[in-house]
Ligand SMILES: [Zn+2]
């Protein structure tokens with residue numbers, strides 16, 4: 001491919017700027033990348049696009065390189081020179097788990113993922129070779145080789161190291177040069193997560209960069225020590241409370257996804273609904289309700305001190321005429337008088 005052909009391949013006029021070359025290449029990659037384009041020409045077209053890009057970029061690099069001078073200049077790169085592009089390669093597919101706390105998943109937002117990736121060769125399924133229909137030359141297809149002792153007698157067998165026992169000749173995989181992998185890297189990728197991800201969901205995202213790399217995330221929500229989540233986003237918390245405070249309609253602190261909050265107990269109720277304080281109903285959607293079930297706890301046995309206080313409490317109760325207790329006592333005394 002000549003320089004003129006390279007310009008034509010990228011749909012550019014001769015002498016296009018570095019910026020124009022990059023922009024054209026990115027646009028064509030997004031159009032012709034075999035991951036996105038299923039047409040049978042996609043692979044060949046993609047190779048020509050990358051070749052043209054490399055060729056033109058090499059030309060520009062050569063022009064931009066400073067001429068040697070008598071006085072060596074400081075070895076710093078001029079600020080306006082962009083870093084050399086990475087050589088074109090097929091897109092990689094990074095796949096990993098994404099473990100989130102319930103609080104993180106409820107909030108969503110930006111997260112930086114770091115790790116190592118090995119891009120497995122799919123052509124040979126990571127083995128580095130293909131099987132040939134011919135038998136292995138080393139063991140003649142037997143898969144094992146006789147071990148001979150000192151006198152030359154066969155005393156046992158060992159697995160053939162060339163075919164690893166299957167007896168078939170192996171051909172080196174051309175796609176990966178027998179490596180079983182196409183490359184490896186350490187990555188650091190910033191992802192923007194929607195709020196309200198569910199356990200077991202899969203996210204398919206761009207991994208950034210110019211190679212069309214993809215990132216597949218398997219979402220896992222960590223078990224929460226306090227909350228339980230319903231599929232519709234309703235959040236539950238079961239909470240023991242002091243029975244005396246519950247009796248007295250006191251304020252208590254309850255945990256929520258957004259931190260601690262005050263809740264007024266009401267001795268007529270065990271269940272409290274905090275509207276819109278649950279988990280997002282959908283990705284980025286409004287929040288479902290948060291339900292707190294309280295379990296008032298009383299001592300199994302009252303202390304002597306508590307007994308005295310309870311007697312004082314009971315004695316302090318007023319039952320004015322017309323109250324249910326006053327009415328009951330009136331009827332009860334009447335009935336008792338007739339019993340003789
Ligand atoms: Zn063999």
Ligand SMILES: [Zn+2]
Nearest residue numbers: 121124173176
């Ligand atoms: Zn391979």
